[in-house]
Amino acid sequence: MSNGYPEDSQNHGSGARTNSRLVLILTVLVAALLVKSLLDTFSNQPDYTSRAITPRGSLAEDETSTIQVFEKAAPCVVYVRTKGYQQTFDGSVATRELASGTGFIWDEAGHVITNLHVVRDSLTPPGSQLEVQLADARVFDAEFIGAVSKHDIAVLRIQAAPSQLSPITLGSSEDLKVGQKVLAIGNPFGFDRTLSTGVIGGLNRSVATEEGNVLAGMIQTDAAINPGNSGGPLLDSAGRLIGVNTAIVSTSGASAGLGFAVPVNDVNQSVGLVLEESTGDPTPTIGVAILDSETALENGIPEEFLTGGLVVLSVYPGSPAESAGMQGCRHRGNSIILGDQITAINGERISTFEGLKIFLSQHKPGDIIELEVYRDSAKIQIKLPLAARARRVLL
Numbered sequence: 001m002s003n004g005y006p007e008d009s010q011n012h013g014s015g016a017r018t019n020s021r022l023v024l025i026l027t028v029l030v031a032a033l034l035v036k037s038l039l040d041t042f043s044n045q046p047d048y049t050s051r052a053i054t055p056r057g058s059l060a061e062d063e064t065s066t067i068q069v070f071e072k073a074a075p076c077v078v079y080v081r082t083k084g085y086q087q088t089f090d091g092s093v094a095t096r097e098l099a100s101g102t103g104f105i106w107d108e109a110g111h112v113i114t115n116l117h118v119v120r121d122s123l124t125p126p127g128s129q130l131e132v133q134l135a136d137a138r139v140f141d142a143e144f145i146g147a148v149s150k151h152d153i154a155v156l157r158i159q160a161a162p163s164q165l166s167p168i169t170l171g172s173s174e175d176l177k178v179g180q181k182v183l184a185i186g187n188p189f190g191f192d193r194t195l196s197t198g199v200i201g202g203l204n205r206s207v208a209t210e211e212g213n214v215l216a217g218m219i220q221t222d223a224a225i226n227p228g229n230s231g232g233p234l235l236d237s238a239g240r241l242i243g244v245n246t247a248i249v250s251t252s253g254a255s256a257g258l259g260f261a262v263p264v265n266d267v268n269q270s271v272g273l274v275l276e277e278s279t280g281d282p283t284p285t286i287g288v289a290i291l292d293s294e295t296a297l298e299n300g301i302p303e304e305f306l307t308g309g310l311v312v313l314s315v316y317p318g319s320p321a322e323s324a325g326m327q328g329c330r331h332r333g334n335s336i337i338l339g340d341q342i343t344a345i346n347g348e349r350i351s352t353f354e355g356l357k358i359f360l361s362q363h364k365p366g367d368i369i370e371l372e373v374y375r376d377s378a379k380i381q382i383k384l385p386l387a388a389r390a391r392r393v394l395l
Contacts, residue, residue: 081133101186107167183239199222218246314339320386
């Protein structure tokens with residue numbers, strides 16, 4: 001007797017095999033569609049490696065000019081470093097960098113010009129030393145020859161052969177115009193021979209320094225001037241030196257579009273004074289810088305204030321004048337508070353810087369002199385000894 005089970009089982013197995021084939025076929029079709037989709041996606045991706053490069057063509061005329069100026073002036077620019085000694089945590093002594101800045105080659109005799117504030121830290125600590133690194137990375141020990149404080153200009157000298165030196169080309173600051181293009185080269189934040197460009201934004205500006213002095217007659221520029229640029233050259237579009245980058249006005253301590261440079265005419269005068277004073281017997285000094293008529297005029301100080309005597313612009317640290325408590329000019333906002341005014345020395349009236357020079361030439365270091373001084377409309381008498389003019393800091 002048959003109950004039909006064997007027949008039903010055979011039909012059921014045949015249907016299962018058919019379903020499996022259909023599932024396999026569908027799976028293969030789906031996989032094929034996915035592969036095709038992926039291939040289409042990748043084939044539609046742009047081939048970045050096959051893009052054509054467009055030739056740049058000739059540089060613009062102003063770009064070519066800027067490059068030529070930089071390539072000519074860069075070998076004149078040097079790195080100035082002041083080194084000293086510092087005790088470490090374990091009690092040993094190690095050499096460290098006290099300050100650094102920029103300078104430039106002045107002549108083939110090896111004179112290098114920078115800012116006084118760049119090398120000031122090398123003048124007092126025992127064991128401190130100066131180094132000058134040339135554009136070709138050669139490093140020389142530098143000798144401090146002297147400085148003119150009122151212009152913040154210092155003169156150094158290195159023992160290098162004339163063939164190793166590239167003196168900078170001098171220009172003039174008499175005919176500068178607001179708006180003309182300028183270039184600054186320096187070592188901001190240790191990045192050597194960095195170029196920045198801009199224009200002259202103003203002339204005959206007065207700037208107060210961190211030491212409390214007033215720098216007058218400055219060139220204002222928007223060329224980026226940052227820490228490390230100090231002492232570097234400011235050039236005109238012909239590549240001539242027209243100033244020495246010296247100061248910035250900034251709330252953050254970095255460039256804010258207000259940089260200031262000492263005009264090259266003042267630089268030239270300062271270097272001449274230093275080189276003249278660095279030879280021969282030292283002359284006596286009181287230890288003050290005198291406000292001249294040009295600086296007074298640039299700062300809106302009436303000339304009649306100068307006719308009554310010599311106005312003290314600044315007092316040198318460690319000088320007889322400082323020991324006697326003499327006071328120089330000070331900035332208060334946008335105005336200048338006049339310093340002491342010397343009206344007589346040893347009872348003799350004096351009203352000109354030339355008169356002071358003649359008086360000092362007739363005396364020697366160690367002589368005691370008495371100054372008649374007006375301070376805040378009050379007359380006082382100050383006695384002090386004359387000191388030998390230091391080779392390190394001049395007028």
